[in-house]
Amino acid sequence: MVRVVGIDHLAIRVSDLARSKRFYDHLLGFMGFEREWEFGEVVGWNNWETMFWITQADPEGMKHPHHEGGIGYHHYAFELGAREEVDALYRYLLTQNVEIVDPPAAYPSYGEGYYAVFFRDPDGLKLEAMHFVEKEKRRARLKKDREGQ
Known part of the structure; x- marks a missing residue:
């Protein structure tokens, strides 16, 4: 048996990386996170308890915007x-x-x-x-x- 000790990170796909980066920079900064990574189309923040990452949706993903009530997040x-x-x-x-x-x-x-x-x-x-x-x-x-x- 294994024991989960926490959630390391959450990664979500976004439709506009620059727009979401601005939003999460402000939001997560207000909540004590620091932007720690930025490589390619991935941006990640850390508060040393958990990490929150965003990444640009691919072209196929852009055809299917998030629908609350659907399968998934x-x-x-x-x-x-x-x-x-x-x-x-x-x-x-x-x-x-x-x-x-x-x-x-x-x-x-x-x-x-x-x-x-x-x-x-x-x-x-x-x-x-x-x-x-x-x-x-x-x-x-x-x-x-x-x-x-």
Whole structure:
């Protein structure tokens, strides 16, 4: 058996690399990522927990824009350290004229203290920034259990 310790990176294809690079430079920079790679038609950012990469769609891919509800990518959630950070990101997104799908709100059906904002990138890909109190409690219990062993 193997144990996954985290998600190393997410890579998405985009329709306009230059436009998406500007968008993600601003968004990811605001969230503490640094652009670390740029080679050919690939750009990658890193926050030393995970990496986020974009790459230009090929000509065949350009014929098939993303369709939410289709097979494949639904959305990507960035976990933030506090509810106030979700609100701060929302205010930032508004200054950047980013399309907001759902403004910050609590989602009690997702679990205790789930709070999130949903928005779209230039290709209409859905992104989320969230904070989850229940997940913090789970991490604390796991850490305590591991220290007790």
